[in-house]
Amino acid sequence: MKKLILLLLLISSLSTLTAQSRKNPAILYKADKLVSRFHTIDELQDLNKGDLIKLYLERTREIFIVIPYLSLTNKPGTSLQDLGIQADSDHVKVVEKNIEIADRAFEYTENTIKKLVPYSDTDDIIWSILYFEEVIKKMRLGR
Incomplete structure (x- = not known):
């Protein structure tokens, strides 16, 4: 009897885990990996090279992350189900x-x-950062 109860509890737990994973479908990319602010040339000229390289990296990362999904969506937090993909x-x-x-x-x-x-x-x-920011703006606008 104990084995039967344990087996039922185990099956119940597994089905709960499976149901939870279905409620949380794969998200293509999240907003926390995207650039939060764009800059003017004057702002960039006031920064040192180390800070510019950090901005360069952030912009490169967003482009790197978003491009594979650009034909599907340009919105962070989009799931497969949001796109109608099982x-x-x-x-x-x-x-x-x-x-x-x-x-x-x-x-x-x-x-x-x-x-x-x-x-x-x-x-x-600086010019590369400005270029990347224009690319990112266009990606976010979509068509």
């Missing part, structure tokens, strides 16, 4: 794997930027 295990795995691989790949990109961009002329970094 949040089955295959689709969820694809999204989760992409997030994992993108995070790992961006570590290398970040390392490259930190090692090489300091050798750039400050004006070139």
